[in-house]
Amino acid sequence: MNKKKLTLLTKTALAVVDQGLLSAVNFFVSIVLIKNTAKTEYGYYSIAFAALMLFISVQNAVVTTPLTVLLPAKKSAEKKEYISSLLSGQYALLLPLSFIFLLVALAGRFFAIDSLRTHIALAFIVAVLGALLREFLRACLFAQYRAERVLVVDTIYVLVYISAIGLLWLTSSVSVPVILIFMGISAFAASLTSTGFIEWRIRWPSVKKSYSENWPFGRWALAGVLVSHVQNYAYLYLLGALLGSTAVADVSASRLLLMPLVLAQVGWGKVALPLGARLHEEKRAVDFFKIQMAAALAFVVVIQLYVFLINRFAPLLGSLVLTDKYLEALGFATLWGAIFSVGFVALCASFGLQAMKRFKVITQMSAITMVLTVLSTFLFIKGFAVRGGLYALLTGETSLAILLWYKFVSSVFPLRAGRIRLLITRLTKKVVNENA
Numbered sequence: 073m074n075k076k077k078l079t080l081l082t083k084t085a086l087a088v089v090d091q092g093l094l095s096a097v098n099f100f101v102s103i104v105l106i107k108n109t110a111k112t113e114y115g116y117y118s119i120a121f122a123a124l125m126l127f128i129s130v131q132n133a134v135v136t137t138p139l140t141v142l143l144p145a146k147k148s149a150e151k152k153e154y155i156s157s158l159l160s161g162q163y164a165l166l167l168p169l170s171f172i173f174l175l176v177a178l179a180g181r182f183f184a185i186d187s188l189r190t191h192i193a194l195a196f197i198v199a200v201l202g203a204l205l206r207e208f209l210r211a212c213l214f215a216q217y218r219a220e221r222v223l224v225v226d227t228i229y230v231l232v233y234i235s236a237i238g239l240l241w242l243t244s245s246v247s248v249p250v251i252l253i254f255m256g257i258s259a260f261a262a263s264l265t266s267t268g269f270i271e272w273r274i275r276w277p278s279v280k281k282s283y284s285e286n287w288p289f290g291r292w293a294l295a296g297v298l299v300s301h302v303q304n305y306a307y308l309y310l311l312g313a314l315l316g317s318t319a320v321a322d323v324s325a326s327r328l329l330l331m332p333l334v335l336a337q338v339g340w341g342k343v344a345l346p347l348g349a350r351l352h353e354e355k356r357a358v359d360f361f362k363i364q365m366a367a368a369l370a371f372v373v374v375i376q377l378y379v380f381l382i383n384r385f386a387p388l389l390g391s392l393v394l395t396d397k398y399l400e401a402l403g404f405a406t407l408w409g410a411i412f413s414v415g416f417v418a419l420c421a422s423f424g425l426q427a428m429k430r431f432k433v434i435t436q437m438s439a440i441t442m443v444l445t446v447l448s449t450f451l452f453i454k455g456f457a458v459r460g461g462l463y464a465l466l467t468g469e470t471s472l473a474i475l476l477w478y479k480f481v482s483s484v485f486p487l488r489a490g491r492i493r494l495l496i497t498r499l500t501k502k503v504v505n506e507n508a
Contacts, residue, residue: 086219090226091339095332097230101251102328104237107395108246113188115317117248118324120196122305127200128207129301133293135162136211137426138286141349143215155212157275157282162208164279170197188249195252202256205263213266214342221266222342229262292431299438303445303468307461310449319458325394326404329382333375333412340367341423348427360424361484368420372413379409407462414469421476428483437475441468 105114135158146154177193206229213222236254240246283290311319344364351360382389382405390399425434445468452460 087339087343090223093230099331111318111321115320126301129297133297134290138289140215140345157278161279191249195249198256199252202259206259209263225262225266232261233258292435296435299442303442306446306449307465322401325398326401344423352427357484364420364424368417371416375413411466418473421480424480433479441472
């Protein structure tokens with residue numbers, strides 16, 4: 073095996089270990105909340121966590137994904153200014169928005185909004201500010217092929233976060249607001265250990281220049297992540313609106329069992345995007361296509377084995393991981409396995425299109441499937457309750473996977489795709505003529 077393949081395997085292994093740490097801490101937090109808070113409060117946490125994912129997705133679209141694609145082509149002298157300008161611009165926007173959100177949350181106390189939701193909203197600000205700094209730093213380090221440093225940052229984050237939560241658990245002080253505050257503080261503490269390459273001052277011309285470079289890619293990616301968020305979390309929001317926060321808690325608890333797979337997907341993306349961008353620059357898109365095909369197939373096999381083990385040891389998991397309140401959630405594991413399988417297949421095609429800078433295509437395909445997902449979610453929840461939301465999510469993910477892989481194949485093999493389209497057109501005309 074040559075040196076480049078060994079390096080790729082090493083980076084991938086580090087990314088998997090890193091995401092394993094993050095998966096473990098999120099799993100631990102959820103278990104603590106499930107065992108120590110009411111279903112209603114855990115449901116609020118699930119919604120807050122989904123909202124945090126929205127903020128991170130917007131950051132990925134406008135800041136970190138374009139950074140991952142553009143940074144490899146920059147000269148070493150330009151990289152530091154580019155990175156620092158992006159971070160400065162990010163917080164120049166976030167801090168005023170956080171202040172406005174703070175005022176709105178405080179004002180809610182005067183309109184009979186219960187104290188728990190107000191406290192969660194205030195703590196959410198801290199969580200967002202810390203999480204976005206850590207995610208930015210991780211993207212920078214991954215783009216510079218420093219996966220080992222990412223592992224150091226996330227290890228510090230996990231140790232600080234778990235220590236704080238353990239103290240809460242021992243003192244019986246567990247609550248969602250305090251958990252969110254510790255999430256943000258831990259992220260800040262870990263990030264500040266590895267920011268030596270960033271200049272902490274705002275240079276508005278540089279900020280404008282850096283975001284101007286990002287925007288041609290980021291505008292389509294931004295629309296894409298907003299569409300994707302609606303598609304991926306419509307079931308959660310509609311379950312809360314139609315069936316209540318306890319339904320959100322049930323479906324979140326069932327998804328919890330597959331959390332390690334979620335972050336493994338993210339870990340592959342951190343490796344795949346820089347690799348795909350480099351191979352695209354080297355005119356080796358076919359090689360990246362083969363890698364994504366292999367990754368998709370391998371992950372589907374892993375998911376099916378994982379779900380088999382969950383079903384095999386369901387009673388044990390019910391007693392160790394969940395409480396009696398959530399035993400029914402284990403019945404959703406197989407359905408979640410199908411959703412995750414199809415979702416990762418779609419994600420591999422999305423990574424390929426992102427590496428080729430086809431953000432507009434991703435947005436267009438996602439918009440089509442978003443409409444289908446939202447409509448089917450509303451209808452299926454009415455007919456099948458909690459399980460209906462998952463049926464709708466599977467429908468949307470399957471449609472998206474088909475569309476994205478079609479576009480990925482068309483981009484890598486344009487001549488073959490053109491011939492296939494011509495063949496389909498001819499067959500369609502032939503069928504129409506015969507029926508006429």
